[in-house]
Each structure stands twice: as structure tokens, then as C-alpha cells.
Amino acid sequence: MSRIGFIGLGMMGQPMAHLLHAAGHPLVVRDVNAEATRRFVAGHAGALAASDAASFSDCDIVLTMLPDSDIVDAVLAELAPHLKAGASVIEMSSADPSRTRALAARLAEHDVSLIDAPVSGGVKKAVAGTLAIMVGGDPAVHERLKPVLEVMGKQITHVGPVGSGHALKALNNYVSAAALIATAEAIHAGAAFGIDPATIVDVINASTGKNNTTENKAHQFMLNGAFNSGFSLALQAKDVGIAASLGPALGVPMTLAQKVSDLTTLASGKLGPAADHTELYSFAALSLIHI
Ligand code: NAD
Numbered sequence: 504m505s506r507i508g509f510i511g512l513g514m515m516g517q518p519m520a521h522l523l524h525a526a527g528h529p530l531v532v533r534d535v536n537a538e539a540t541r542r543f544v545a546g547h548a549g550a551l552a553a554s555d556a557a558s559f560s561d562c563d564i565v566l567t568m569l570p571d572s573d574i575v576d577a578v579l580a581e582l583a584p585h586l587k588a589g590a591s592v593i594e595m596s597s598a599d600p601s602r603t604r605a606l607a608a609r610l611a612e613h614d615v616s617l618i619d620a621p622v623s624g625g626v627k628k629a630v631a632g633t634l635a636i637m638v639g640g641d642p643a644v645h646e647r648l649k650p651v652l653e654v655m656g657k658q659i660t661h662v663g664p665v666g667s668g669h670a671l672k673a674l675n676n677y678v679s680a681a682a683l684i685a686t687a688e689a690i691h692a693g694a695a696f697g698i699d700p701a702t703i704v705d706v707i708n709a710s711t712g713k714n715n716t717t718e719n720k721a722h723q724f725m726l727n728g729a730f731n732s733g734f735s736l737a738l739q740a741k742d743v744g745i746a747a748s749l750g751p752a753l754g755v756p757m758t759l760a761q762k763v764s765d766l767t768t769l770a771s772g773k774l775g776p777a778a779d780h781t782e783l784y785s786f787a788a789l790s791l792i793h794i
Pocket of ligand 1: 510511512513514515516533534535536539568569570571574578595596597598622623624625626732733734735738739742
């Protein structure tokens with residue numbers, strides 16, 4: 504069993520690391536939140552808490568599940584001189600694809616390979632080990648690491664060279680955010696017309712407007728005011744921003760992506776770092792779209 508260094512024990516990382524431990528992988532874990540690390544080690548026999556970067560020197564694989572490229576770059580810059588030649592990084596955060604390419608090149612100087620393998624499916628599928636995983640990188644490295652990915656995911660697709668997974672993940676989250684905003688607007692407009700919000704969602708689910716928000720978020724997290732899906736608005740805004748930046752960089756018109764990026768960024772600033780992305784349903788957030 505490969506020895507895995509797992510960095511980032513947040514909403515997603517904790518259940519993913521739990522599954523790797525259950526599959527028998529020896530783990531070295533790290534989170535800047537000392538309590539998250541302590542709790543994980545206390546609940547997983549044999550798992551070690553990293554004390555410093557050298558703690559990862561015996562790892563065959565280092566897996567990162569961190570907020571963004573700034574943090575991923577900083578963490579791996581610290582680790583790179585300590586990793587053993589031939590080790591691999593599986594970068595599973597949702598990050599900026601151009602920065603991932605540059606990171607892979609820097610790691611290659613240490614004889615360390617990197618695949619980007621971001622995930623979709625949220626906390627529920629992370630717990631169940633049924634995430635969709637989109638992989639960018641050398642196909643041979645992907646094949647070698649696939650058994651590790653299979654512990655955490657169900658539909659695992661190699662989508663292109665390094666950075667491609669991160670590009671596709673950002674694009675997916677743009678589509679998802681656009682559908683969420685469209686759904687929220689439609690529910691509020693229908694309700695103002697006098698139609699029951701629950702009926703609106705149920706009828707859309709039987710009709711052509713059906714989408715992931717109407718099926719898995721509207722009743723579950725929005726109409727009931729729970730707003731606790733486990734995916735923050737700040738992280739969603741980051742992802743949509745990455746997607747929107749691809750348009751100009753690639754010469755592809757993405758006007759709607761820019762609008763969705765502006766809205767999610769404004770709403771995240773207004774609602775604060777603790778806000779769940781389903782809070783975009785609130786009038787306060789939606790009203791920003793008219794600015
Ligand atoms: P989170 O904020 O819950 O977890 C991130 C963890 O990283 C936290 O525990 C934090 O303490 C830790 N961390 C931050 N800086 C660190 C550092 N320098 N060193 C070590 N640990 C550090 O976020 P999350 O929801 O688990 O998301 C993680 C990644 O997965 C993000 O890129 C996100 O966009 C993506 N993602 C999230 C979801 C979701 O539903 N939550 C779904 C798919 C993808």
C-alpha cells in the first residue's frame with residue numbers, strides 16, 4: 504500500500520482521507536487547523552500528524568485538498584525539497600489550471616510528478632466515495648495512481664494534459680453556479696406570481712429546466728433555509744472566477760461566465776467567508792446581479 508501524505512482535512516479532505524485510511528494506506532496528515540489534524544489522528548489508528556515538511560519524505564504520494572492555488576503553491580514549495588525522487592503529487596483541490604502547469608514543471612525539477620484530479624459531488628459523495636474525478640496529466644502516471652483515486656471516486660476520467668482537470672472543474676462549477684442563480688431567480692419570480700415555491704421546484708424537476716440545483720439543492724438547502732450544503736460561496740466564487748478568466752485567455756466569448764463571476768464575488772463579499780453557496784438564493788445576494 505502506498506504511503507500517502509494528505510494535506511487539507513476540511514469539509515472534503517476529512518472524508519476522503521478517512522476512506523484512504525479505511526483502504527489500508529499508511530497516512531501522514533497535515534492541516535493548518537491543528538484541531539482538525541488532532542481529531543483525525545485520534546480517530547484513525549496509525550495515522551501520523553506531520554510535524555514539519557520532512558515528515559513527508561517517506562511518502563510515495565502527497566495528496567492536496569486545499570482551498571486554492573495560492574495555498575497549494577506555498578505548501579508544495581515547502582515540501583518539494585523533502586519529497587523522495589519518483590514521488591507523485593495528486594492535486595485534488597479546485598485550482599487555477601495555468602498555475603497548476605507551472606507547479607508541475609517546478610516539481611519535475613525535483614523528480615516529482617503531478618496530476619491534477621479535482622472532484623465534483625460535494626461532501627455527500629466525498630463521504631460515500633463516489634466523487635466524479637477529472638484528471639489532467641501524464642496518462643501513465645494517471646494509470647499508476649488510479650487505484651488510489653478509485654478509493655474516493657466512482658467516475659474517474661482522464662481529460663487531458665496537466666491542468667486540464669482544473670480547467671474542466673472550473674467550467675463545471677461555472678455551469679452549476681449559473682443554473683443555481685437561474686433557479687433562484689425563477690423560484691422568486693414564480694413565488695411573486697403566487698405559485699408555491701415547493702411546487703415550482705417539483706414542476707421544474709418534471710420538466711426541461713431540471714438541473715442539479717432543482718434536484719439536489721432547492722428542497723434540501725434553500726427553501727428550508729438550511730443553507731448548509733458544505734460548499735462555501737467563497738470557494739464557488741473562486742471557481743467561477745477561474746472559469747471566467749479562461750474566456751479572454753483562450754479567445755472564447757464567455758459573457759455569461761463573467762456576469763456569474765461578478766455576482767458570486769460580490770455576494771461572497773457581502774455575505775462573508777462563512778456563507779454557504781446555496782445562500783445565493785437569498786434576495787440580498789440576487790439583488791447584486793442588477794448592480
Ligand atoms: P475547506 O475550507 O473545508 O477545507 C480546506 C482545508 O484546508 C481546511 O481544513 C483548512 O484549514 C486547510 N488549510 C488551509 N490552508 C492550509 C495550509 N497552508 N496547510 C494545510 N492546510 C491548510 O474546503 P473544502 O470544502 O474541503 O474544499 C477543498 C477544495 O475542494 C477547494 O479547492 C474546493 O473548491 C474544492 N471542492 C469543494 C467541494 C465542497 O462541496 N465543499 C466540492 C468539490 C470541490
